[in-house]
Amino acid sequence: MDLDAGGSTSAPAPPSESLGASAETKEEERGGKQVMVVLVGPPGSGKSTFAEAVAGGSATAGRHWVRVCQDTIGNGKAGTKVQCLKAASDALKEGKSVLIDRCNLEREQRADFVKLGATLHVDVHAVTLDLPAKVCISRAVSRKGHEGNLQGGKAALVVNRMLQKKDAPLLTEGFSRIMSCNDDGDINKAVDLYSTLGPSDSLPSGVFGQKSKGPVQVGIMKFLKKADSTGVEESSGHKLTLGERKPGQQNTLPKQENVEAMFSCTMEVEKGLNDKKKNEEHAKQTDCYDDGSCTLAFPSISTADFQFDLDRASDIIVDTVANFLQKHDSIRLVLVDLSKKSRILSLVKEKAAKKSIDSRRFFTFVGDITQLHTKGGLQCSVIANAANWRLKPGGGGVNAAVYNAAGDSLQHATKKCADALRPGTSVAVPLPSISPLHQREGVTHVIHVLGPNMNPMRPDYLNNDYTRGSKLLHEAYSSLFENFASIVRSHMGKVNNESGTEKSASGGTSLKDTKIKREDNHVSERMKKYKLLPPIMTVNQQHACTKANTPNGLDNAMTSSAVPNQTKQGNNKKSSVVAGKTWGSWAQALYELAMNPEKYKNSDSILETSDEFVVLKDLYPKAKRHVLVISRMDGLDSLADVKKEHLPLLRSMHSAGVKWAQKFLEEDADLVFRLGYHSVPSMRQLHLHVISQDFNSASLKNKKHWNSFTTSFFRDSVDVIEEIEQHGSATTSSDEKVLAMELRCHRCRSAHPNIPKLKSHIANCKSPFPSHLLQKNSLLSSSTMHMDST
DNA sequence: GTTCTAGAAC
DNA sequence: GTTCTAGAAC
Numbered sequence: 001m002d003l004d005a006g007g008s009t010s011a012p013a014p015p016s017e018s019l020g021a022s023a024e025t026k027e028e029e030r031g032g033k034q035v036m037v038v039l040v041g042p043p044g045s046g047k048s049t050f051a052e053a054v055a056g057g058s059a060t061a062g063r064h065w066v067r068v069c070q071d072t073i074g075n076g077k078a079g080t081k082v083q084c085l086k087a088a089s090d091a092l093k094e095g096k097s098v099l100i101d102r103c104n105l106e107r108e109q110r111a112d113f114v115k116l117g118a119t120l121h122v123d124v125h126a127v128t129l130d131l132p133a134k135v136c137i138s139r140a141v142s143r144k145g146h147e148g149n150l151q152g153g154k155a156a157l158v159v160n161r162m163l164q165k166k167d168a169p170l171l172t173e174g175f176s177r178i179m180s181c182n183d184d185g186d187i188n189k190a191v192d193l194y195s196t197l198g199p200s201d202s203l204p205s206g207v208f209g210q211k212s213k214g215p216v217q218v219g220i221m222k223f224l225k226k227a228d229s230t231g232v233e234e235s236s237g238h239k240l241t242l243g244e245r246k247p248g249q250q251n252t253l254p255k256q257e258n259v260e261a262m263f264s265c266t267m268e269v270e271k272g273l274n275d276k277k278k279n280e281e282h283a284k285q286t287d288c289y290d291d292g293s294c295t296l297a298f299p300s301i302s303t304a305d306f307q308f309d310l311d312r313a314s315d316i317i318v319d320t321v322a323n324f325l326q327k328h329d330s331i332r333l334v335l336v337d338l339s340k341k342s343r344i345l346s347l348v349k350e351k352a353a354k355k356s357i358d359s360r361r362f363f364t365f366v367g368d369i370t371q372l373h374t375k376g377g378l379q380c381s382v383i384a385n386a387a388n389w390r391l392k393p394g395g396g397g398v399n400a401a402v403y404n405a406a407g408d409s410l411q412h413a414t415k416k417c418a419d420a421l422r423p424g425t426s427v428a429v430p431l432p433s434i435s436p437l438h439q440r441e442g443v444t445h446v447i448h449v450l451g452p453n454m455n456p457m458r459p460d461y462l463n464n465d466y467t468r469g470s471k472l473l474h475e476a477y478s479s480l481f482e483n484f485a486s487i488v489r490s491h492m493g494k495v496n497n498e499s500g501t502e503k504s505a506s507g508g509t510s511l512k513d514t515k516i517k518r519e520d521n522h523v524s525e526r527m528k529k530y531k532l533l534p535p536i537m538t539v540n541q542q543h544a545c546t547k548a549n550t551p552n553g554l555d556n557a558m559t560s561s562a563v564p565n566q567t568k569q570g571n572n573k574k575s576s577v578v579a580g581k582t583w584g585s586w587a588q589a590l591y592e593l594a595m596n597p598e599k600y601k602n603s604d605s606i607l608e609t610s611d612e613f614v615v616l617k618d619l620y621p622k623a624k625r626h627v628l629v630i631s632r633m634d635g636l637d638s639l640a641d642v643k644k645e646h647l648p649l650l651r652s653m654h655s656a657g658v659k660w661a662q663k664f665l666e667e668d669a670d671l672v673f674r675l676g677y678h679s680v681p682s683m684r685q686l687h688l689h690v691i692s693q694d695f696n697s698a699s700l701k702n703k704k705h706w707n708s709f710t711t712s713f714f715r716d717s718v719d720v721i722e723e724i725e726q727h728g729s730a731t732t733s734s735d736e737k738v739l740a741m742e743l744r745c746h747r748c749r750s751a752h753p754n755i756p757k758l759k760s761h762i763a764n765c766k767s768p769f770p771s772h773l774l775q776k777n778s779l780l781s782s783s784t785m786h787m788d789s790t
Numbered sequence: 791g792t793t794c795t796a797g798a799a800c
Numbered sequence: 801g802t803t804c805t806a807g808a809a810c
Contacts, residue, residue: 080797158801586791586810620791682791701792702805754804 041129044140061198066091070102114174126169292379302451314347370405387448421450424475620699673780
């Protein structure tokens with residue numbers, strides 16, 4: 001059998017026969033193993049032909065193949081990935097080998113199949129059908145009766161877009177073998193290879209046949225994109241290492257490809273099966289430093305703006321570094337400062353030497369931390385930022401420099417991870433590949449760190465308390481380094497398994513960190529709502545910041561002891577049950593405001609406060625003008641609770657609403673207002689909506705939003721008052737089914753298929769409002785106003 | 791209430 | 801492929 005049918009090899013691991021005794025044993029163990037072949041290719045590349053040839057061919061050498069095709073898995077129609085996974089799993093459990101016939105062009109698309117293979121202990125191979133896009137498109141366009149109904153003009157578009165998002169399969173994804181077919185000849189060989197693979201045969205691991213892709217793809221891109229061919233050659237297949245990239249050269253590599261290149265060293269360590277393992281590992285370690293993949297550059301924290309004593313700071317840096325390097329190998333730390341005369345650099349250098357810290361793994365560096373590669377020739381995949389607690393740009397120093405160099409994308413990416421930082425913590429932010437800092441310097445992550453503050457002009461001043469300051473500075477560096485280790489680890493995957501137990505115990509897993517960050521985001525999100533941030537940090541926010549990325553629960557004094565009892569109670573109040581209804585924590589923001597408006601008096605969202613109500617600008621207005629008149633009466637949660645005794649309150653709220661509508665009409669006479677309550681509100685505490693009827697707002701996003709203001713779910717204030725006067729209570733019967741009703745224009749009642757279409761309609765609909773609204777005097781406009789306001 | 795995400799619809 | 805929705809999380 002031609003085991004090397006894919007042609008030339010670029011595999012990191014040589015064919016099995018040269019691997020020596022241990023590898024042979026392994027090969028033996030694998031004998032008879034099932035295979036899952038994940039086909040990778042756009043529509044028209046011949047995946048189905050391939051799969052059918054292998055699975056349906058008569059030449060199968062006794063191996064039972066099952067073709068899992070997404071285009072037909074749903075009773076002959078297109079199905080889902082989940083269905084494919086299930087079918088693959090079933091077949092594998094029956095002892096069969098499987099061909100996954102779907103595009104699988106993106107890494108994410110393949111991941112679940114690789115995972116399934118790992119779970120069931122079968123080899124997972126990738127076979128890439130890498131034919132010119134032109135060929136695929138013309139085949140896809142001209143074919144008839146395609147199983148997935150992808151043909152004709154639509155096909156060209158789809159193939160085109162798919163190819164732009166393509167990630168070449170990598171061994172690090174978990175494939176034991178990757179084979180690339182660049183033409184029909186290659187495909188035929190591959191079909192032969194798999195259809196003649198007997199039940200006890202196995203194929204060598206590695207990457208086969210990937211080398212001739214470059215020129216082919218250049219042609220594709222010209223064909224597809226017309227213009228902009230910068231960097232196409234690189235992005236098409238030839239793997240660049242960061243070291244190969246020339247300064248200033250535009251890097252168009254997808255991020256993941258970069259990451260792989262960076263961590264290729266570790267991948268090879270994993271493959272290092274031979275006797276010289278240790279030596280090789282050492283050599284690889286050096287490579288890994290050269291390409292910056294294991295290197296963190298960090299500035300001295302807290303010593304500049306925050307005026308932390310340099311001598312103590314240098315002790316803490318050296319201690320923390322020494323401690324950290326002991327626990328983690330294959331990691332390099334570099335302390336960076338701009339000035340040659342930097343006192344902190346010389347102190348650290350001196351103390352590190354005294355402690356005999358390996359100078360290859362930790363050293364000081366004079367230079368701009370945002371230009372280490374281009375100006376300093378030092379490649380670092382991760383840099384630390386001496387951030388401020390709000391994680392915002394500006395302020396000078398390293399923070400300003402990093403944000404400036406990284407561009408807006410850092411700000412956006414940061415916002416996704418955290419809203420604020422407590423002293424002594426850090427947060428790692430993946431730097432988008434569009435960031436100049438990523439492209440130019442090869443920086444893939446920025447870790448924001450906040451140290452203690454000894455400067456009386458800055459927040460959280462420690463008033464010369466160096467006991468606490470030192471603890472916090474130590475925590476800040478530990479958190480920074482652990483975050484860095486997590487980044488390295490998360491890309492190394494299973495590497496270093498033998499020592500992994502100890503290491504993973506020393507820092508939180510990145511998954512866990514992400515989860516924590518998300519929780520924090522939610523908490524902060526809630527506080528951001530209505531911009532209700534009192535001048536002093538709120539309890540919830542303090543909590544959020546404290547939690548922010550504190551690695552593996554370092555005993556943070558602020559978390560466990562220094563927070564007042566009140567805080568803990570506050571946080572425990574995740575939901576409360578009032579009169580049978582459960583309100584989630586997010587739903588209580590209005591209640592909290594109504595009970596303690598004085599806390600939020602500085603918020604510019606609050607328009608007016610009285611003993612009876614608070615008037616608030618809705619932070620997510622569903623129209624040009626949208627305010628809430630919130631009752632301050634405790635226990636009055638929603639319309640269902642309203643009784644006769646509340647009539648005076650309802651009337652006051654109504655008047656307040658009218659007053660504000662009038663004010664808005666003075667500014668914009670074209671508006672029309674409606675005042676009313678939601679039958680079943682989402683947020684606790686009775687609140688009256690005062691909303692202009694343009695509904696021109698980006699915050700109006702879904703059917704529920706629309707229907708809650710334009711159906712019987714919205715109860716006009718005048719009606720509610722009348723009803724209570726007559727019956728003593730308001731009808732809230734309106735079941736929530738109306739919220740799911742079709743989308744109809746509130747003026748002309750025409751129906752629209754979706755929100756965007758509806759929005760473009762209402763932007764131009766000039767029909768008069770429905771007569772029931774006009775008759776009832778429910779609408780406030782500049783022409784009706786003089787009547788209502790008297 | 792919003793945000794996030796999977797997957798249906800196009 | 802993109803757009804949009806619905807459901808679940810908080």
